[in-house]
Amino acid sequence: MILRLLQRLAILLISLAVSSVIVFAFMAVLPGDPARVALGVNATDSSVAEMRREFGLDRSPVAQYLSWVTGLVTLDPGNSYVSSTAIGPQLSDRLQVTLWLVVAAMALAVVVAIPVGTVMAVRHRQVSGLALSAVSQLGVAIPAFLAGILLITVFAVNLGWLPANGWTPPADDPVMFLKQLVLPVLSLGLVQAAVLTRYVRSAVLDVLREDYLRTARAKGLTPMRALVRHGLRNAAVPVVTVLGLQLATLLIGAVVVERVFVIPGLGSLLLDSVSQRDLIMVQDVVMILVVAVLVVNFVVDLLYLLIDPRLRVGAR
Amino acid sequence: MRHQIRKTALLAAAATAATSLALASCSAGSSTSGGNAGASSGGATGGQQSSDAALSIGLVAEPANLDFTKTDGAAIPQVLLYNVYQGLVQLDQKGDISPALATKWTVSDDRKTYTFDLAKDAKFTNGKPFTADDAKFSIDRVKKDWTVSLKSAMNVVDSTTVVSPTQLKVVLKAPSNDWLYRMTTRVGAMFSRTGVDALATKPVGTGPYQLGKWTRGDSISLVRNDAYWGTKPYYQTVTFKYFKDPTALNNALLTGTINVIGTVQTPESLGQFENNDKYQVIEGTTNGEVVLSFNNGSGPMKNKKMREAVRYAIDHKALVDTCWAGRGALIGSMVPPTDPWYEDLTGLYPHDVAKAKTLLKESGEANQTLRLRIPTLPYAVSCGTVVKSQLEQAGFKVKLDQLEFPAAWLTTVFTNADYDMSIVAHVEPRDMGAVFGDPTYYTRYTNPAFSALLKQADEGTEAEQVADMKKAARMLSEDAAADWLFVLPNLIVADKGITGIPKNAISESFDVTGLAGS
Numbered sequence: 001m002i003l004r005l006l007q008r009l010a011i012l013l014i015s016l017a018v019s020s021v022i023v024f025a026f027m028a029v030l031p032g033d034p035a036r037v038a039l040g041v042n043a044t045d046s047s048v049a050e051m052r053r054e055f056g057l058d059r060s061p062v063a064q065y066l067s068w069v070t071g072l073v074t075l076d077p078g079n080s081y082v083s084s085t086a087i088g089p090q091l092s093d094r095l096q097v098t099l100w101l102v103v104a105a106m107a108l109a110v111v112v113a114i115p116v117g118t119v120m121a122v123r124h125r126q127v128s129g130l131a132l133s134a135v136s137q138l139g140v141a142i143p144a145f146l147a148g149i150l151l152i153t154v155f156a157v158n159l160g161w162l163p164a165n166g167w168t169p170p171a172d173d174p175v176m177f178l179k180q181l182v183l184p185v186l187s188l189g190l191v192q193a194a195v196l197t198r199y200v201r202s203a204v205l206d207v208l209r210e211d212y213l214r215t216a217r218a219k220g221l222t223p224m225r226a227l228v229r230h231g232l233r234n235a236a237v238p239v240v241t242v243l244g245l246q247l248a249t250l251l252i253g254a255v256v257v258e259r260v261f262v263i264p265g266l267g268s269l270l271l272d273s274v275s276q277r278d279l280i281m282v283q284d285v286v287m288i289l290v291v292a293v294l295v296v297n298f299v300v301d302l303l304y305l306l307i308d309p310r311l312r313v314g315a316r
Numbered sequence: 317m318r319h320q321i322r323k324t325a326l327l328a329a330a331a332t333a334a335t336s337l338a339l340a341s342c343s344a345g346s347s348t349s350g351g352n353a354g355a356s357s358g359g360a361t362g363g364q365q366s367s368d369a370a371l372s373i374g375l376v377a378e379p380a381n382l383d384f385t386k387t388d389g390a391a392i393p394q395v396l397l398y399n400v401y402q403g404l405v406q407l408d409q410k411g412d413i414s415p416a417l418a419t420k421w422t423v424s425d426d427r428k429t430y431t432f433d434l435a436k437d438a439k440f441t442n443g444k445p446f447t448a449d450d451a452k453f454s455i456d457r458v459k460k461d462w463t464v465s466l467k468s469a470m471n472v473v474d475s476t477t478v479v480s481p482t483q484l485k486v487v488l489k490a491p492s493n494d495w496l497y498r499m500t501t502r503v504g505a506m507f508s509r510t511g512v513d514a515l516a517t518k519p520v521g522t523g524p525y526q527l528g529k530w531t532r533g534d535s536i537s538l539v540r541n542d543a544y545w546g547t548k549p550y551y552q553t554v555t556f557k558y559f560k561d562p563t564a565l566n567n568a569l570l571t572g573t574i575n576v577i578g579t580v581q582t583p584e585s586l587g588q589f590e591n592n593d594k595y596q597v598i599e600g601t602t603n604g605e606v607v608l609s610f611n612n613g614s615g616p617m618k619n620k621k622m623r624e625a626v627r628y629a630i631d632h633k634a635l636v637d638t639c640w641a642g643r644g645a646l647i648g649s650m651v652p653p654t655d656p657w658y659e660d661l662t663g664l665y666p667h668d669v670a671k672a673k674t675l676l677k678e679s680g681e682a683n684q685t686l687r688l689r690i691p692t693l694p695y696a697v698s699c700g701t702v703v704k705s706q707l708e709q710a711g712f713k714v715k716l717d718q719l720e721f722p723a724a725w726l727t728t729v730f731t732n733a734d735y736d737m738s739i740v741a742h743v744e745p746r747d748m749g750a751v752f753g754d755p756t757y758y759t760r761y762t763n764p765a766f767s768a769l770l771k772q773a774d775e776g777t778e779a780e781q782v783a784d785m786k787k788a789a790r791m792l793s794e795d796a797a798a799d800w801l802f803v804l805p806n807l808i809v810a811d812k813g814i815t816g817i818p819k820n821a822i823s824e825s826f827d828v829t830g831l832a833g834s
Contacts, residue, residue: 156570163571259561264534
């Protein structure tokens with residue numbers, strides 16, 4: 001068990017190191033000079049050169065990489081090229097916003113998908129099950145940003161029930177915060193719910209065909225009770241895997257949805273920073289996303305161990 | 317993102333020309349003097365009471381920081397100039413130079429010495445009074461500490477002298493009409509001697525507003541400066557909210573999140589507001605000439621016949637109808653309709669495909685493929701395809717490349733001049749000299765006669781300036797140094813009942829000091 005944990009932890013750290021090199025290398029080959037972009041069109045060559053020195057862009061790539069990584073590891077990422085202000089507080093502000101969005105969307109997806117998926121599986125030969133199945137297929141096909149645009153048109157512009165866009169921190173005005181959260185969370189969450197529903201359905205279907213469930217039925221349990229007592233835990237393993245993958249999708253999906261709903265989260269920060277060639281900021285945001293995805297995978301691995309005792313035994 | 321090519325006035329002194337009438341008469345300003353900048357500013361509505369109302373304005377480009385002494389771009393002065401920072405002088409809605417922190421000024425007979433009388437009761441938001449020492453500090457600081465290229469506007473200044481706490485004397489190295497005009501822009505902003513430590517986040521000015529809260533990635537709010545020395549503005553709070561997506565910007569107004577769309581990015585979307593009683597649509601003009609720029613320095617466009625052929629091949633009326641919903645004036649040279657030396661030069665190269673074809677053949681470059689390398693900006697993307705198809709109808713071979721703006725476009729087109737044609741809006745005021753007077757600028761245009769004319773205009777009297785600038789604009793157009801597609805319109809949509817919105821965007825500021833509600 002401990003060995004297995006350490007093994008997973010080592011994989012996590014190696015993945016982080018490798019991805020930091022990849023992220024850095026990508027930024028290095030991006031066309032466009034950050035100093036030139038920061039100074040505007042008419043800066044003289046000498047002031048651009050001076051700015052490059054100030055940014056530390058005149059150093060060797062290895063030195064730049066090491067100082068960047070050191071900043072990250074010591075949680076002191078330094079100053080942004082463009083705004084000359086500390087990166088740390090900006091990242092944490094933006095991250096909070098995005099987390100609200102992602103966590104709420106994930107919660108919505110889970111709350112919708114697990115019951116609906118289970119019902120679809122149990123009734124997979126009935127009209128209601130097929131209808132739900134069709135609806136979820138449609139949901140899978142719609143990208144989150146399109147869902148966002150449609151939701152805005154209907155509920156904000158035409159009906160006027162909810163604000164079309166914007167963000168208010170929950171501490172400033174909780175009511176406005178919730179109102180503004182509804183549409184982006186729906187557009188992110190419903191699409192994920194549709195995807196998740198399909199997986200829940202197939203996982204439950206698989207379980208329903210298992211011998212042990214037939215045995216449970218033979219002992220006199222109703223299909224639903226048999227499923228709840230003997231089946232759900234087994235169905236959970238593939239669903240947790242998908243949840244982990246989806247969390248990654250959600251983080252990336254948030255980039256686009258934040259733009260559609262004008263939400264100042266990590267995604268907006270990333271897009272702005274790319275266009276301004278605020279390379280350190282871009283690297284940091286991308287690394288945060290990478291860390292989030294890798295850590296989620298790590299946690300999913302741990303969850304397997306919790307859910308499925310056989311994996312624990314296997315690790316001995 | 318709307319774009320915003322800031323250009324230097326490398327030859328600011330010599331090149332671009334300058335002030336309109338105010339300067340010429342030596343008593344300029346005195347007729348409208350009287351320590352009340354509020355009353356003379358932008359669209360101030362006299363007699364409007366202050367209220368505790370709030371207003372929200374939607375814009376596109378958010379500043380990266382608030383320090384325009386070190387960071388280029390239009391976004392910072394748009395919010396801060398005239399609202400938070402004031403200069404000695406400012407531009408009024410007619411484009412005339414009017415008093416701000418200077419109540420009046422006189423110009424010596426040799427046109428080199430300016431004496432400014434300063435407002436007596438003006439105060440910075442850090443509590444310090446505004447004096448001639450601050451004015452000297454601010455002007456001297458441009459040469460010393462500013463890093464943006466615009467600082468060259470102060471190269472012509474020889475010395476600044478504090479005569480008394482309320483009088484400042486500025487001596488120029490040579491007469492320059494342009495200098496006083498540049499003093500109305502951000503370069504002329506007045507800073508407190510003890511308020512420049514954290515310009516990127518904490519601006520300290522003398523204006524009617526001060527910085528409230530800046531939520532990065534979302535909005536900047538200004539709150540009324542209750543210690544303001546002039547007429548206090550109507551709105552207690554004005555919030556600039558930033559929208560990268562034009563549809564989101566429109567939706568924000570439709571759903572009441574904002575009260576004003578500061579610049580409409582999609583003119584074709586105006587219909588939904590024009591047919592709605594809740595909104596007013598304001599259409600004015602800007603300083604943004606959308607230029608189909610040519611590489612005059614190398615490649616096929618070095619050939620004047622090619623440049624002329626392109627100009628004849630383009631049907632400007634059809635172009636602006638197709639790509640910018642018919643909004644935007646046609647000009648024919650590098651002068652917007654609001655400048656004193658504007659004249660309609662669209663007749664020099666009327667749409668004439670036959671002539672274009674003949675010139676193309678005569679040029680001997682007909683087999684060349686022209687690289688039209690445009691930035692990824694709405695007007696450029698929209699008009700780029702129209703330009704390409706019109707040119708192809710006249711027999712040109714055109715390859716259209718879209719380059720990410722700003723980074724990729726800046727490197728390829730602007731810095732390396734690796735292009736034949738591009739499309740960019742030059743939004744800097746009075747920028748004929750900056751764009752065409754400097755052979756190292758990306759247009760690579762070299763014409764000593766043109767440069768000499770600009771220098772002569774800058775040093776002459778007002779009447780001479782206007783005459784010389786007209787000649788220069790005509791020379792540029794006849795030489796087909798570029799083609800001028802149209803002038804970006806100033807399109808504003810606002811809730812009905814909001815008054816004092818400036819029709820034309822001719823200064824660098826989105827002046828909110830004169831706005832009022834009903």
